Amino acid sequence: MAPTPLTPKVLLVALAFLFFFLTPAHAKPSYGGSIVLTSTSDPKSFNDITAKETSTREVTSHIFEGLTTMNAVTLQVEPALAERWEVSEDGHTWTFYLRPGVKWNDGEPFTADDVVFTFNDLIYNDDIASSSRDIFTIEDKTFKVEKVDDLTVRFTLPVKFAPFLRAMSQAILPKHKLAKAVAEKKFNFTWGLDTPPSEIVGTGAFKLSSYRPGERFVLVRNPLYWKRSKEGDALPYLDRIVYLIVQNLDTAMLKFLDGEVDYIGLRGMEYPLIKPNERKGNFTVYDAGPDFGSSFVVFNQNTGVNPKTQKPFVDPVKSKWFLDINFRRAVAHAIDKNKMMEILMNGFGYPQDSDMSKSAGVFYNPNVEKYDYDLLKAKKILADAGYIDRNGDGWIEDPEEHTVEFNFSTNSGNNERVQIASIIRHDLQSLGMKVNFLSLEFNTLVTKLNSTFDWDAIVLGLTGGIEPHFGKNVWHSTGGLHMWYPMQKTPATDWEKRIDEIFIQGVQELDENKRKVLYDEFQVIVSQQLPLIYTVLNSDLYAIRNRFGNLKPTSYAGPFHNMEEIYINK
């Protein structure tokens, strides 16, 4: 047979064939199947209001929803239990129109009563200890929450509150299940781990099916879930989410490589162990960008006096150095971020220059003052400010002849921080500072930061997010986490005063662009004044089995924020 000539028609057929095979077979999502994940610890309860930490939210985020939700890809607020909303001219009154037809997973209808109950009877209840209350309290004033009709709720705010829509992702809990516990003042101890799974009622895409302490919890598809996909499919696609509780990371990794588990979060150090198995294990490693949160060195700038002993919290000699901006600038030039990323993160890290993470989207300001690693420059700054070795003993002295010597701590449980501290210490020593490293127990460290204030310098990290206002406790000079000088009556410096102003203005500015200008300025001030001297952030690396469709991993919300849309390729 003669070879077929390469006519356009043949080419077209060939191309069509090629397309047919190249188009992924998972073009149309299908139902069914399970995803198996690991969790490093048990949830502490199923009660989203009293929950104090993340391992609880890992479960409850699948079961409960708020009026709004954050699109983890675009970082924009989107409707969830509320279909739409309006805000009054003055920005004080918000009206939410609830989505009709939404049902709790036990079949009861979801109404405005549930929203009012969640706020007035749970969050604002004086007998209930909940961190949610802090988000919905401005200057000691709470919001007024009223039912207009069955599907309309009105919030009246004491002041304008820019993060309001984001905060409204607050989970709504069912009144019909919990009203009794609240009336009997038992809510604090309700929905603990001993509750039968069927009692935990939410509106989310999944519901709790079983929990075996220390081993696993299983969530199953909520057939009553309201959300549809773009194609009109009733969500979610998956039948089951299984969380195995595996405390040891090495064991979790073995389970992942073995195929028992579908996902594992990695740090840079583990990358070379996992990456080569990608093809064999049929998975992909995603790099979602820098972690949220911060990692920094902080010097104690507290000039207060201990009321009990009438002595200053910090030795006045040391205080003088720590308050000296040149001293802090020199330290900033001695932070070897490249070395930290290389040694601790295998190169999978990001230098941190600003309080907002690069992943934070709109509020991240890349144009802040940056400090390159340059020991000569650091030495020169110190020498110009009068810190030189005056007696030839190898350590530098300040103009009053005091050797620059201070304690440098971090919490012993966090290996990475201990290593960061030791790298910094090494560089500070070569600047001639006598740095005594103390690794402290976490609780001791917190006590020092919070109540005794007897510390010199600390390496620490905080959690962060995309809403700058939620860092107010750190940045406002009255804040308890304003670590370098907490709970000031009046701002000690002009720049702290300006930051106070920015945070007060920023929270009342509803125009996002104007807000950005304010928070950009705040980030620049911080980078110039260096109350916190930033170090490095980890990359979020996710290794995920290839059998899933619709994956959109992000640093903000992890690999499975859109769990309801994820399906298994058939």
Next chain:
Amino acid sequence: MLRYILRRLLTILPILLVMSLLTFILMQKTSGSFYDTLKLNPQISPETIERYIKLYQLDKPLLVQYFSWLTNLFHFEFGYSFFYNIPVADVIGGRLWNTFVLSLASLILTWGVAIPLGIYAALHRNKITDRLIQFTSYIALASPTFFVAMLLLYFASQSGILPLGGMHSANYDGMNIIEKFFDVLRHVAIPATALSISSIGALQRIMRGNMLEVLGQQYILTARAKGLPENRVIYSHALRNAINPLVTILGYEFAGLLSGAALLEIICSWPGLGALMLTAVQSKDIYLVMASFLLSGFLLIIGNLLADVLLARLDPRIRYEK
């Protein structure tokens, strides 16, 4: 004998009372508290932390807190866990059993292997098999439990014979009783082996030493001289005497049933008490810690008592009263 046991049981109460008071003071007076992590959360205000403190009555004087806990204890209420917001007994409940299963499996394995091995080694003293056993015992003694566990897990992952940690298969609830037993057995194999390896080494050496000592005694010579069959000499005369000191060890092992395996439980994802207690101590979940300490203390006392009673039965020289 009965009176002796009763007397010993009566002393338990004051011991536990003092123990609980000491634990309570230690937990309260050392620096830090369970809400320290909350304090470092930018989104949690001091007022909220105040509320938590009030909720758990941590604002009351120390002794008031202790006595209110103690009164509840007489109603068999062990207080609430700060972290789980449910009664301590509910948190500990199932995990207690799981740890017990693991410890028991390892206890049976250790004694079941070490005793015969020790006897065999003693009877074949300085032969090549004995040397081999002693050599392996040294290695076993020197290998850290967590390392052995990691190796075994790696082996399991490569061979696919045994499950990688955990205690039950996913379909456990649908099994019948025999399948359930074998399912747990398969899961317990790795942690129990890891836990036993170094104790087998140690116990085997003790058994061998005791046996050799007894075999050198004159009454063994007498027994042999009067023509008793070797089997009877060894098993009814020598063994009975050689095993006495081990009974004391068994008593202590009983006390360690609930506490010996925290690290291993973490590595093998065994849903036991160990990991729970470790985090409870670190995070200062006071009443959870107190409950577990009381439990361990109780078991230690009971274990010792058990050893003493057993010893009296086994060794005619020991009498506790006239």
